[in-house]
Amino acid sequence: MRAIIASLVLLLVPSLQASAQVEVQGVRVWAAPDNTRIVFDLSAPVEHELLELDDPQRLVIDLEQARLAEQPDQPDADDRYLKSLRSGIRNGNDLRVVLDLKRDVTSKTFQLKPNERYGHRLVVDVFPADGNKTVGSPQAPAKSVAARSESMRDVIVAIDAGHGGEDPGAIGSLGTHEKKVVMDIAKRLAAKVNREAGMRAILTRDGDYFLPLRRRIEIAREHHADLFISIHADAFRDRRVHGSSVYVLSQDGASSEAARWLAKQENAADQIGGISLNDKDDVLKEVLLDLSQTGTLEASIDVAERLIQGLGSTGKLHRRDVQSAGFLVLKAPDIPSVLVETAFISNPDEERKLRDAGHQNRLADAILRGLRQYFADHAPEGTLLAAREKVRRHTISRGDTLSTIAQQYSVSQDKLKQSNGLKGDRIQVGQVLVIPGDSDS
Ligand SMILES: [Zn+2]
Known part of the structure; x- marks a missing residue:
């Protein structure tokens, strides 16, 4: 033998x-x-x-x-x-x-x-060779001087288009690359954010190249971002699955089997894109950092809820609750971070929509609405948005009428109806009304 x-x-x-x-x-x-x-x-x-x-x-x-x-x-x-x-x-x-x-x-x-x-x-x-690594890390487009306040700073939103370069992300059946459509949506969102008074966007990447997950967080930090939002398009083996979902980092594991599977896919970007040995230790560091994340996690969940509201009013939601999973890209201990899966690129109908400029704009608008809501309540000290009068809200409880609410806040009923788009006098328990400020009356 x-x-x-x-x-x-x-x-x-x-x-x-x-x-x-x-x-x-x-x-x-x-x-x-x-x-x-x-x-x-x-x-x-x-x-x-x-x-x-x-x-x-x-x-x-x-x-x-x-x-x-x-x-x-x-x-x-x-x-x-x-x-x-x-x-x-x-x-x-x-x-x-x-x-x-x-x-x-x-x-x-x-x-x-x-x-x-x-x-x-x-x-x-x-x-x-000169060691000046940042030859040109993507910058926010210059904003008109009029839009800036002398003393109050803008809130900075870091917008991260997922994947890039040799990492195409998920690929739809029409051949659409996730990296391409999320870049389109990110650029549209950045333009809209930059048109908002008191907000400024920075893009972690502004072209088709690979960025390690850790570098994305670094760029956000270098620009002192107040919020980090990573934009993706989902894929799943069942092509019927559709809708948007919003994720935050989880410290104790994923909220569902699907979330765990997704995090594995997204985290694989570094293996696909390739990080050299030097970078590996730093990724490990990021993983350990998540232990100190408790403070920003609450804020992250809050942003996520606002984004879900925004996206839900535009299209279908895959999940109504904030999902959580161990996404590497969300592991910035000091910046509230969310990951938006805009739609399922694996669903042929949604793949077509993701390629459509009108739909990309609607998604960007929906995310912007969520950002406005979030910053209305959570604008950091020293920002123009924080200096503005806080938006007052009233949740209807049993016994409330338009008349009693109007009295309580010293506003006219007409103004109250107008601010909330109410046609008649009918209100429901649990409904939230925006209370118009003095300047509006
Ligand atoms: Zn992705």
Whole structure:
């Protein structure tokens, strides 16, 4: 028996050697504000070496026992770092890829194992050599001076379009990428927020590139965000499932099996997008940080409830309650954070809607309504919104009439009806009325 195995091994060895050639199946270039990432799709892990050379500045990547399946595309003309890409055979069997550069860079390289979406990958990240990492982290569009108050600051809303770059997120049956539609919705929402007096939006990403989950939180923090809202589109194996849901971070596990499953999908972004070893420790840190999150969790739930109200008045809700799960992207201990699953991209009807500009606007409006409501009660000290008169509300209890409420708050019944869109005198127990302020009367 042993002899048979030995001869089998002998037979196998030569064929293994013959198939040892690694095929580079494609080269993808992703330009982000902080860096440019070059991803080589490989048929197997590869031995490689990276050299940074001057005169002219270039990166040389030698891949042992490798060949290109086809000639890769050239980088975009407006890429900040890359001028061109060349390749050649070396030592008969090795592949040399040369990246000609526009400027001095530092680079790092690492390999990624296969996941659900991609096979083996070799990643080369290129950063500016001067260490100034934030060449241009996305900024809020400049706001007109008139919209700003001299002494009161705006509330800052960090809007995070999920996924990006080589991580497309969920993909609908029409081929719609989640990363694309959530970027559209995020940009529409940012524009609307910036038109509101006392509010300002920042986008964690403003293009099609990969951002580690942790970096998204960092950007929000760098801009002193008062609120972090991550925008996604759900997917589920049952195509009939539809509607919006809003999530907050959970400290003790997910509120449902579906929530747990979803968190796993969204958290996988870092495995798909690829984080290098250096980043891994920091992700771990984020996980530990959630222990100190209790304070902002209440605020997060409050935002989430307002967003559900807003979304519910626009379209169908998948869940009426705030859902919770261990989303990595929500683990900012100091910023109330919510994750909105706008719709199910896996539902063909909702996939079509997600691509529709009108529907994207309606979703953004619904989220904005939720933000207004939230900040009406929770605007941080020192903001223009906090300085405004707090919106007064009255919840109808048994025995209340329009007349008694009008008397109680010294407003006219007509004004009360007008502010609440009431046609007649009928009110219901539990109904909430907005009480108009003096300035309105
Ligand atoms: Zn997502």
